[in-house]
Structures are given as C-alpha cells and as structure tokens.
Amino acid sequence: MLDSSSVKTGKIYYEDAYRVSFSAKAIHIEGRDAVLDKTAFFPEEGGQSPDRGFLGGIRVLDVKIRDGFIHHILEKEPDFAEGEYAEGRIDWRHRFSNMQQHSGEHLFSGIICKRFGYDNVGFHLSEKEVSVDFNGTLGEDELLKAEALANEAITANVPSEIIFLEGQEADQLEYRSKLSLKGSVRIVRFGDYDACACCAPHVRRTGEIGLLKVLSAVSWKGGTRVFILCGRRAMEYFDQDHEILTRTAKYLTTSREEVYNSVLRARKERDNLKEALRKRTLELMFLKAEAVPEGSGNVILFESGLEGDSMRELTNALLLRRRGFCGVFSGNDAEGYNFVIGARNEDARKAAGVLKERLNARGGGKPEMVQGSVRASQKEIENIFKLCLQK
Ligand SMILES: [Zn+2]
CATH class of the missing domain: 3.30.980.10 (Threonyl-trna Synthetase; Chain A, domain 2)
Structure with missing residues (x-):
C-alpha cells in the first residue's frame, strides 16, 4: 500500500543522469502500474515528456510522478511482484x-x-x-x-x-x-x-x-x-x-544559392503563361459563342479556369443568339463547376431551381441572370438542360 508517509521513489537520474540500467525493488504494483523504491526513469514533469525504455523486460509506455512516487505504466502486467527486484533500462538515445x-x-x-x-x-x-x-x-x-x-x-x-x-x-x-x-x-x-x-x-x-x-x-x-x-x-x-534544398536545386538545374531566385523567375513565368492562357481561352469561347446558331433552344458551354466576369460576358454573348436558357459552366467533373445562367424570355431562376433540386446546386440571382456552383459531371448537367429545361 502506498501512503504519503512511505519513503518516496529515489531518483537515480538526480545523482547520475548518465545511468542507463539499474535494479530496484518493487514497492507497489497495481495492474500495469509499477512503483519502485528508486528509478532512473525521468517522469513527465516540468513540460518534459517522460523517458522510454524497459522494466523487467516489458516496455514502459509512460512514467508519472504522483505525491513523490514514480509510477511506471507498462505495456502489460509485470512478472515481478511487490518486494521483488526488477531490472530497468532506459532508452539512452531518447534520454x-x-x-x-x-x-x-x-x-x-x-x-x-x-x-x-x-x-x-x-x-x-x-x-x-x-x-x-x-x-x-x-x-x-x-x-x-x-x-x-x-x-x-x-x-x-x-x-x-x-x-x-x-x-x-x-x-x-x-x-x-x-x-x-x-x-x-x-x-x-x-x-x-x-x-x-x-x-x-x-x-x-x-x-x-x-x-x-x-x-x-x-x-x-x-x-x-x-x-x-x-x-x-x-x-x-x-x-x-x-536534402530538400539540394533536391530542389537539382530539379531546377541551378545551384543551391540560386534556388530562391530561380523559383521567383519560374513563378513569374507561370503567372505570365496563365494570363496568356486565360486571354486565349476567352477568345476561343467567344468564337464558340458566335458559332452557336440563332434560335429558340437552350445552349450551355463548358470550359475550365473562367472567372466570374468572363462567364457573365460570355453568357451575354450567348443571349444575343438564343431565346432559351444560356449557360456557361467553368470547372471540371472531379471538382464540380461554377456557373452563370441567363435568359431573355424565361426566368433564369427556374434553371437554378432545377439544378438545385436535381443536382444539389447552390446559388441564385435575378430573373435575367443567376450564378452558383454544382458538384456534378458535364453529362449530368447537359441531361438536365435536355430533359428538364427544354421547351
Ligand atoms: Zn533543467
């Protein structure tokens, strides 16, 4: 039985921080919790995590100090009994x-x-x-x-x-x-x-x-x-x-000293290319919009990487040619699409409502134009426009 008047656990690590192995008498055992008369195991204290190691051949999972007694929490119940000696060994590399x-x-x-x-x-x-x-x-x-x-x-x-x-x-x-x-x-x-x-x-x-x-x-x-x-x-x-710096330098075929400047240049180059691609994509989309034959049906265009303003402009270009729902979807099947849908003779909110109901889309707007996002494939979206929104 441990009581506060008993002699507390002797701290071997106080006298010798370099002691790796020791032999000590078990003074209290309760399940997997063993208290010894002395120990080299440093418990969790002062913000420092406890020592690791083995006691009586069993892995020590945790070491706690309570009321001056040091408790070793073992992986399983020990083979040694109260009054018997056990051999302890701390993990020196960790210590x-x-x-x-x-x-x-x-x-x-x-x-x-x-x-x-x-x-x-x-x-x-x-x-x-x-x-x-x-x-x-x-x-x-x-x-x-x-x-x-x-x-x-x-x-x-x-x-x-x-x-x-x-x-x-x-x-x-x-x-x-x-x-x-x-x-x-x-x-x-x-x-x-x-x-x-x-x-x-x-x-x-x-x-x-x-x-x-x-x-x-x-x-x-x-x-x-x-x-x-x-x-x-x-x-x-x-x-x-x-290792990271050396690998990056090798990948960029430059010296380690030049890695930062090299990354800055690559970043600038990427931004320029992105901007050029954005302009070209938009030009292409307007050409596609102009190629849409005039008429009464719905028309929707799919592309990746379009921004809100471009999507609205493109929708307006489509509205000049079609009297049905005109939509622009930007994104991909894996991540879903942002959309803008307009209508001249219909209420665009109707299209948003059907997308919401059928494909869990989000968004809304005015009768002339709505915008939102949807997680669905191009095929599913096209079907909605063919089957549910076609006059
Ligand atoms: Zn200290």
Missing part, C-alpha cells in the same frame, strides 16, 4: 536527446534573462517540438543574438554543476525560478551562463549540447514562444533542409 534539448534551453533562457530581462514562463519538450515561452517580446535580432551567445556557451564547453541548497543558502544565490520553491532546492548551474532550479537530467558539459538553432517564434500571451532544437535533433532538421 540523451532530451538532455541536449533541455540543457540547451537552460543556456538560451539564461542568456535571454540576462541580456533582455525576460523570464522563461513555459517549456515544452516532446517528440514533435521544443518550445520556450518568454514574458516579453523578442524580435528576430534579439533571437539571433541569443542563439549566437548560446552557441558560444556550447563551444566554451563549461561543466554543469548540481547544487542542493536549503533555506537561507538558497536565498543568497542568484538563480532563475526562485519564487515558487520551498525547502531543499536543486540548482543546475552552467558556469556564468545560467543557474536555474530544476529537477531534470542535464548534460555534464555544455559541449555535449552540440548546437542550438532557433527555428521560429510566435507571439504568445503578450510574450514570445520560441521554437528551438539542439544537438542531434537540430542536425536531423538541418539534414532534412539540406
């Missing part, structure tokens, strides 16, 4: 990456605090992203400066120190996150760059962080949320960018 992100965040936050006076008021470290929230506005220049200083601190390769301080001692030391803490305080210090109260595992020397890259920043609750990556994850990000 070390978290140590890189987390320690990099310390340096970055310490630098922002010293340099610009803003506090870190939130931290998220998950598989998807690493973000730090500051209670002040940080522009591009400030972020670039902080990134450069953080990388200088990484290159300086200063050792980290863990100091446990009590009461008065803690009051005398200058460190971040001072306000909310009582009793014994665990301070993590990276030389003169940063000192911060923290419970998570950190790297031994700043050099192990490898590098720190600011990816982006957004306004957040009157301050700034900054997305960063460190170490291996920063390298993977760079690898991905490098």
Whole structure:
C-alpha cells in the first residue's frame, strides 16, 4: 500500500543522469502500474515528456510522478511482484536527446534573462517540438543574438554543476525560478551562463549540447514562444533542409544559392503563361459563342479556369443568339463547376431551381441572370438542360 508517509521513489537520474540500467525493488504494483523504491526513469514533469525504455523486460509506455512516487505504466502486467527486484533500462538515445534539448534551453533562457530581462514562463519538450515561452517580446535580432551567445556557451564547453541548497543558502544565490520553491532546492548551474532550479537530467558539459538553432517564434500571451532544437535533433532538421534544398536545386538545374531566385523567375513565368492562357481561352469561347446558331433552344458551354466576369460576358454573348436558357459552366467533373445562367424570355431562376433540386446546386440571382456552383459531371448537367429545361 502506498501512503504519503512511505519513503518516496529515489531518483537515480538526480545523482547520475548518465545511468542507463539499474535494479530496484518493487514497492507497489497495481495492474500495469509499477512503483519502485528508486528509478532512473525521468517522469513527465516540468513540460518534459517522460523517458522510454524497459522494466523487467516489458516496455514502459509512460512514467508519472504522483505525491513523490514514480509510477511506471507498462505495456502489460509485470512478472515481478511487490518486494521483488526488477531490472530497468532506459532508452539512452531518447534520454540523451532530451538532455541536449533541455540543457540547451537552460543556456538560451539564461542568456535571454540576462541580456533582455525576460523570464522563461513555459517549456515544452516532446517528440514533435521544443518550445520556450518568454514574458516579453523578442524580435528576430534579439533571437539571433541569443542563439549566437548560446552557441558560444556550447563551444566554451563549461561543466554543469548540481547544487542542493536549503533555506537561507538558497536565498543568497542568484538563480532563475526562485519564487515558487520551498525547502531543499536543486540548482543546475552552467558556469556564468545560467543557474536555474530544476529537477531534470542535464548534460555534464555544455559541449555535449552540440548546437542550438532557433527555428521560429510566435507571439504568445503578450510574450514570445520560441521554437528551438539542439544537438542531434537540430542536425536531423538541418539534414532534412539540406536534402530538400539540394533536391530542389537539382530539379531546377541551378545551384543551391540560386534556388530562391530561380523559383521567383519560374513563378513569374507561370503567372505570365496563365494570363496568356486565360486571354486565349476567352477568345476561343467567344468564337464558340458566335458559332452557336440563332434560335429558340437552350445552349450551355463548358470550359475550365473562367472567372466570374468572363462567364457573365460570355453568357451575354450567348443571349444575343438564343431565346432559351444560356449557360456557361467553368470547372471540371472531379471538382464540380461554377456557373452563370441567363435568359431573355424565361426566368433564369427556374434553371437554378432545377439544378438545385436535381443536382444539389447552390446559388441564385435575378430573373435575367443567376450564378452558383454544382458538384456534378458535364453529362449530368447537359441531361438536365435536355430533359428538364427544354421547351
Ligand atoms: Zn533543467
């Protein structure tokens, strides 16, 4: 039975962030939930996702801390019983990456605090992203400066120190996150760059962080949320960018430096061609409208890429030749059509009504002209005009 007076779970990661395997006694087991007398598994805490790994040969899905006890949520019920020892092994690749992100965040936050006076008021470290929230506005220049200083601190390769301080001692030391803490305080210090109260595992020397890259920043609750990556994850990000840029340059048969200008030119060329095509299509459509023999029946034309104004002009051209419903449909069978329908001797709203009823079309207008959209094939639309709207 766990009660709050029992000895809490010992945190191996407090003393040794580099311990990968350990043996510990199970003090409480309930279904797939195992609590040990000590553990190297870091639980979900302070915005950081928990360690992964195996306990007693079973995959650890989640690690939570409740009332000082660390709960390992396993993939299935364990073979070991309360009072027995179990072997634990954490996923080192995952842990070390978290140590890189987390320690990099310390340096970055310490630098922002010293340099610009803003506090870190939130931290998220998950598989998807690493973000730090500051209670002040940080522009591009400030972020670039902080990134450069953080990388200088990484290159300086200063050792980290863990100091446990009590009461008065803690009051005398200058460190971040001072306000909310009582009793014994665990301070993590990276030389003169940063000192911060923290419970998570950190790297031994700043050099192990490898590098720190600011990816982006957004306004957040009157301050700034900054997305960063460190170490291996920063390298993977760079690898991905490098691959995309190299592939794009190859495709455009240019150098990586010229990719941006090359894309701008291609974009301009495409816009020019689009405009030329639009003009030609319109000319062709007016020729088609002029070729429609005069008479009393309905006539509809189909084309892709026509805009509202052109569709109305074309409809007017058809109305000069036909006394029935005259329509222009722009689009394709897969995505549907926008339409304009006009009539001289009929109420165009009647055509819109039939399309609405039969093909779920949307739209409306005046007796002389309606416009709308319909998701149907050319064949279906033509049939409506032949079977339902023909005099
Ligand atoms: Zn920390």
